[in-house]
Amino acid sequence: MIKRVEINYRGIFQKNLGKKIGSDIVIIASRMGRIGFSNGRYSDSPERNGIPCKYFAFVSHDLSEEELEAECGAKLDIDQCDISVVLDDTMLKGVEPWGWHGVRPINEKVQPNGTLLVVTKRTPDELLEFIAKKPYSWKLATYSGDLSFGGLWVFRDDLTHEKTLGAVAGIDSDIIGIEAAEGYLRYKTPKEPARAEAARLAYEEVRKTVRTVKPGEGVEWKHEIPVLPKWFEFMEGAAVPAVKREFSLGPKGQSRNETFKRGTTKNQRPVVRFDLCTKCTLCWLECPDQCFDQTDDGLYDIAYEYCTGCNKCAQACPVKECIVMVDELQFTDDSSPWEAYKANPEKYTEWAEDRKSTGRYIHPMVTGTGLEFLEGELVPFGGKRASPKK
Amino acid sequence: MIAEEPKTKNVYEREDLLTGCQAVSQGVRLADVDVIAAYPIRPYTEVMDALSKIIADGELDAEYIIADSEHSQFEIVKHASSVNARAFAGSSGTGWCYGFEALVVTATDRLPVLFLVGNRALDDPGAFGVEHNDAMAVRDMGWLLAWVTTPQEALEHVLIGYRIAEDKRVRMPMALAMDGAFLTHSQHMVKIPTAEAVRQFLPPYDLGEGRLHPDNPISIAPQVNEDWVMELRRQNWDAARRARGVIKEAYREFNAVFGERYSSPFFTEFMTDDADTVLIGLGTVCAPGRTACKRLREKGHKVGFVSLRWFRPFPTIELRESLKRFKAVGVIDRDFAHGSPDDGGIVMHEVRSALYPLKNRPAITNIITGLGGRDVSIDDCIRMYEIAQKSKTEDKLDNFVTWIGVRE
Ligand code: SF4
Ligand code: SF4
Numbered sequence: 001m002i003k004r005v006e007i008n009y010r011g012i013f014q015k016n017l018g019k020k021i022g023s024d025i026v027i028i029a030s031r032m033g034r035i036g037f038s039n040g041r042y043s044d045s046p047e048r049n050g051i052p053c054k055y056f057a058f059v060s061h062d063l064s065e066e067e068l069e070a071e072c073g074a075k076l077d078i079d080q081c082d083i084s085v086v087l088d089d090t091m092l093k094g095v096e097p098w099g100w101h102g103v104r105p106i107n108e109k110v111q112p113n114g115t116l117l118v119v120t121k122r123t124p125d126e127l128l129e130f131i132a133k134k135p136y137s138w139k140l141a142t143y144s145g146d147l148s149f150g151g152l153w154v155f156r157d158d159l160t161h162e163k164t165l166g167a168v169a170g171i172d173s174d175i176i177g178i179e180a181a182e183g184y185l186r187y188k189t190p191k192e193p194a195r196a197e198a199a200r201l202a203y204e205e206v207r208k209t210v211r212t213v214k215p216g217e218g219v220e221w222k223h224e225i226p227v228l229p230k231w232f233e234f235m236e237g238a239a240v241p242a243v244k245r246e247f248s249l250g251p252k253g254q255s256r257n258e259t260f261k262r263g264t265t266k267n268q269r270p271v272v273r274f275d276l277c278t279k280c281t282l283c284w285l286e287c288p289d290q291c292f293d294q295t296d297d298g299l300y301d302i303a304y305e306y307c308t309g310c311n312k313c314a315q316a317c318p319v320k321e322c323i324v325m326v327d328e329l330q331f332t333d334d335s336s337p338w339e340a341y342k343a344n345p346e347k348y349t350e351w352a353e354d355r356k357s358t359g360r361y362i363h364p365m366v367t368g369t370g371l372e373f374l375e376g377e378l379v380p381f382g383g384k385r386a387s388p389k390k
Numbered sequence: 391m392i393a394e395e396p397k398t399k400n401v402y403e404r405e406d407l408l409t410g411c412q413a414v415s416q417g418v419r420l421a422d423v424d425v426i427a428a429y430p431i432r433p434y435t436e437v438m439d440a441l442s443k444i445i446a447d448g449e450l451d452a453e454y455i456i457a458d459s460e461h462s463q464f465e466i467v468k469h470a471s472s473v474n475a476r477a478f479a480g481s482s483g484t485g486w487c488y489g490f491e492a493l494v495v496t497a498t499d500r501l502p503v504l505f506l507v508g509n510r511a512l513d514d515p516g517a518f519g520v521e522h523n524d525a526m527a528v529r530d531m532g533w534l535l536a537w538v539t540t541p542q543e544a545l546e547h548v549l550i551g552y553r554i555a556e557d558k559r560v561r562m563p564m565a566l567a568m569d570g571a572f573l574t575h576s577q578h579m580v581k582i583p584t585a586e587a588v589r590q591f592l593p594p595y596d597l598g599e600g601r602l603h604p605d606n607p608i609s610i611a612p613q614v615n616e617d618w619v620m621e622l623r624r625q626n627w628d629a630a631r632r633a634r635g636v637i638k639e640a641y642r643e644f645n646a647v648f649g650e651r652y653s654s655p656f657f658t659e660f661m662t663d664d665a666d667t668v669l670i671g672l673g674t675v676c677a678p679g680r681t682a683c684k685r686l687r688e689k690g691h692k693v694g695f696v697s698l699r700w701f702r703p704f705p706t707i708e709l710r711e712s713l714k715r716f717k718a719v720g721v722i723d724r725d726f727a728h729g730s731p732d733d734g735g736i737v738m739h740e741v742r743s744a745l746y747p748l749k750n751r752p753a754i755t756n757i758i759t760g761l762g763g764r765d766v767s768i769d770d771c772i773r774m775y776e777i778a779q780k781s782k783t784e785d786k787l788d789n790f791v792t793w794i795g796v797r798e
Contacts, residue, residue: 023407023577030407030579038407039576042432042518065578070681073576074674075765076519230797238514 001062002071003175004081005168006109007055008095010088010267011047013363016155017087017148018055021164025057028165028176028184035060035068041077041097049152050265050308052095056081059175080111083171085164088147089120090267090328092130094223099260103223105132115139115171117206119148119160122329124211130329133218141210143167143202147267149363149371159198166199170206178203226259251301251336253293262289263334266309267363268325271352274299274341275381276322283313283323293338301338304331311362321379324356331355349381401587401648408580410573413541414506414566415440416580417548418450418478420588421504425453425470425477427463431485432518433570434508441478460485464492464505471501472602472610476552476595480506482570484513486524496563497532498622499611500600500629502555504548507567508574509673509724511762518570519763522672522725525567526701526736532626534564534633535702537672541578544568546644546651549583549592553640556595559632569673569724571763583648591647633703656705658697659712661687665694667779668713671722672698672737675759675766679722682771693775698737706744713745718753720778724760732756732790755781759794770794 005025009018022038029036036059047053058072072078086092086106094103107116116138118127124140131140143163150156162185169178181203182196189195234240246255270283277299284292284300291307292300309328317323341348360374408416414437418426426445428438444450453470457463460481467477481489486507496503507525511517522537529535534555538544547566555564568574602610641655652658660680662668669679676697683695696712713719721742723735730739738756745751757774760766777792 026577026579027407037576037578039571042571066677067681067684069576069674070677070768074572074678074767076571076763228797232798 001060001174002068003059003172004072004078004083005057005059005175006078006081006084007057007164008084008086008088008091008106009053009055010091010149011051011053012049012152013149014087015047015053015153017150017161018053020155020161021085022055022057024161024165024184025059025168025176028180029057029059031184032177032180035063035065037065037069037073039073048265048308049310050267051262052091052097052264054097057175061174078109081109081114082111082175083115083117083168084110085168086116086118086120087160087164088149088267089118089122089127091264092118092127093328094221094264096261096264099257100226100228101260102225103261103264104225105221107131107134107138107218110134110138112136113138115141115210117164117167117171118142119145119164119167121146124209126329128213128218129332131213131218132221133216134213136215138213139171139210140213141167141171141206143205143209147361147363147371159195162195162198163202166202167206169199170203171210249294249296251293251295251339252303253295253301254290254303256290256303256306261305262308263305266307267328268309268311269304269307269328269331270302270309270311270313270323271326271355272300272302272337273322273324273349273352273379274338275345275349276319276379278319280318282316282318286312286316288312295338299338299341301336304334304337321356321377324360324376325362326355346381353378353380401583402581403584405579405581407577408541408545409436409575409577410538410541410544410568411436411506411508411575412440412577413545413580414480414548414568415444416582417545419444420545420583420585421476421478421548421552421592423450423452423478424475425455425467427455427457427466427470427477427479429457429460429463429481429485431460431482431510432508433510433574434480434482434485434506436574437480437506437508460489461492464489464496467503467505468492468496468499468501471496471503472499472597472600474595474597474601474603476556477503478505479503480508482508483510483524487512487527490527493528493533493563494531495611497528498626500532500561500626502552502561502563502595504551504555504564504566507565508570509567510570517762519761520569520572520673520724521761521763522567522723522736525565526725528565529702529736532562532630533702534560534562535567536564536700537567537569538699539568539573539674539676539697541573541576541580544573545580545582546648549588550640550644552595553592553643554633554636556593557636557640558598560629560636561600562626562629562633567673572674587647591644630703634705637700637703654708656698656700656708657712658699660695660697662694662696662712662715664692665715666692666717667720667775667782668694668696668716668718669720669722669757669771669774669778670696670698670713670737670741671724672701673724675722675724675771678766678768678771679774682768682775685768686772686775691775691779693779701737701740704740704744709741710744710748713741713752714748714750716752718755718778718782719745720755720757720774720781722757722759722774724766726758726761734758734791738791753778753781756791757794758791761795764795766795
């Protein structure tokens with residue numbers, strides 16, 4: 001018997017979190033007399049900010065370590081898993097870890113009756129608006145928590161790690177048991193009972209939130225999964241076709257690489273208030289991924305599929321409330337915001353303000369800083385431009 | 391697994407979950423290394439991360455020098471080694487190749503540095519997955535070269551490696567190779583030896599008269615003319631030959647201190663006793679290889695697996711004696727040697743060459759697989775056995791080499 005746990009995390013920001021969870025599953029399982037090991041899978045290297053990545057933990061009650069290794073270790077990815085942990089709920093929109101891979105459903109590897117385990121503040125029903133349907137039934141369970149980002153490479157000690165261990169135990173005690181998890185956390189940090197308690201709370205929480213997802217429940221997956229060419233089917237010399245540079249005014253006016261869009265790297269997207277825009281060009285200049293398309297009226301449209309959510313445009317824009325980063329799960333498609341604005345400026349603006357609301361957070365790009373929570377300002381359509389940025 | 395209770399009590403201080411790289415760093419700590427030079431490249435990088443932490447935590451007193459390139463990194467440890475400092479460095483893939491000039495002279499200067507090679511494909515294209523050509527590049531340069539297959543073995547071979555490399559009869563640098571990702575980044579439970587047990591096994595590094603020091607005036611690697619080089623090579627040739635005996639001694643000693651960890655120094659046989667067909671390969675392919683072997687045994691096939699550990703010096707006699715018992719040998723290469731005889735891989739050439747003097751040679755067939763980190767599954771290995779079994783009767787001249795795992 002083999003139990004496979006997949007831990008989906010966001011590259012660099014959650015690398016140490018993902019690894020710690022994988023390690024501790026193995027340590028707790030081996031304290032229970034089980035055999036286990038953990039490894040990771042490379043993503044677009046060197047794990048660029050936000051890129052979806054995976055760690056794995058494998059546990060068996062009866063196989064030798066070598067057989068477990070042979071079954072699970074000598075592979076880059078798994079075929080299926082008992083539990084797939086998601087450490088940032090915006091990954092539910094799909095994961096594209098590298099080029100020529102396609103945007104894959106987050107639950108791709110969840111086996112029949114396996115569980116997708118998400119740390120989130122949303123309900124399972126809300127989440128199902130983003131997750132791909134499957135031909136068989138599987139389970140969805142949630143446990144509550146803030147996005148655990150601590151800056152580049154930094155492990156943010158906010159109990160997400162402990163909660164995840166408890167949640168895994170709550171779903172499948174054949175992987176780790178809750179008593180063993182609590183015992184291990186108490187043994188490791190005897191003066192910090194909050195850790196074992198957090199594990200217990202998440203254990204109880206997932207047992208309440210877990211629900212069966214029926215075959216066909218979920219969304220139709222629209223992204224194509226590429227078929228890689230055979231060895232004799234492509235150019236020799238480590239060369240692949242590139243994209244001819246082409247440009248025209250208007251939405252999607254620039255030619256772009258279809259084989260690696262990188263849009264699943266973001267957990268926030270920039271929302272633009274076109275009515276406040278001064279056409280200063282800074283967003284278009286600064287975006288490292290050339291997501292901004294010039295339009296004939298001097299505004300800049302955004303190709304969201306290519307946006308990695310790096311926050312540079314929002315920082316560069318000199319106009320207050322004009323570009324604001326908004327949680328990615330507030331959006332269900334990547335259609336052109338400029339076209340929506342042109343079709344109905346008032347309606348678009350109302351919609352944009354609704355997405356933005358006033359509670360904002362900026363996740364850290366710098367080591368050691370935590371999430372930054374800010375108060376935003378609502379600016380009605382036709383209203384005065386907000387005071388200039390400080 | 392620990393086969394037998396060691397003769398010395400308490401040879402292990404604790405058990406910890408470690409990646410292959412972290413296990414090496416524990417070996418470096420226990421070997422009480424004096425100088426470490428670091429320059430990052432995946433998948434080797436994790437060892438420098440782990441070592442810097444070990445030093446910062448006060449668990450090892452060593453100079454930790456961050457170099458500006460692999461070339462400088464290797465030069466630093468070479469020089470450190472010449473003044474009698476036990477030294478450690480490592481690299482992967484093209485980083486390893488970038489330091490090649492330094493690697494070559496380290497061997498000629500007979501400086502017993504230990505290097506980790508976290509096997510990585512040679513870019514281009516930019517790729518991280520395992521391929522053995524990087525480490526193989528030093529195979530003819532006067533290096534010791536061995537592959538390990540688990541984090542436990544990785545830790546132990548830092549100790550075994552230093553002991554062999556530093557032996558007066560050997561004095562060769564040691565390349566400790568391990569499969570990138572599948573071993574460097576795979577976390578397993580590892581038993582960590584006590585410092586006391588390590589002291590019993592690994593004597594302090596002593597270059598003796600070869601030490602560069604004002605009190606011991608010598609000059610290493612002067613410019614020479616044609617009068618000298620051939621004799622130097624003859625010395626190196628001899629040292630590599632002597633190393634085989636020293637390796638055997640080292641494993642005997644290791645087993646005496648730590649229990650019967652290794653049944654034989656150069657390679658490990660699995661289910662070979664009455665086998666007629668075996669596969670032989672380097673590195674982590676042994677896990678699916680042995681598991682496939684077990685499954686075929688359950689169906690009555692007489693198959694076995696030979697996990698080759700030492701590549702330099704090559705265990706010519708031992709391997710010849712072992713493999714001559716079988717009817718067919720399938721050699722697995724996680725490397726390439728384009729345009730070589732029969733277009734086979736490096737390991738196949740060496741194995742075939744070792745078997746050549748036999749009157750009744752087993753049939754040899756070659757499998758190239760797992761390149762650039764491509765998975766090698768249990769089913770792939772079952773196919774390899776089938777191919778090797780067929781080679782007993784088939785004329786393999788036309789398709790001597792089979793690629794497994796390539797998209798075709
Ligand atoms: S957040 Fe802005 S700057 Fe960054 S990729 Fe997206 S559009 Fe470009
Ligand atoms: S930076 Fe802001 S103001 Fe300048 S063009 Fe972009 S959206 Fe408009």
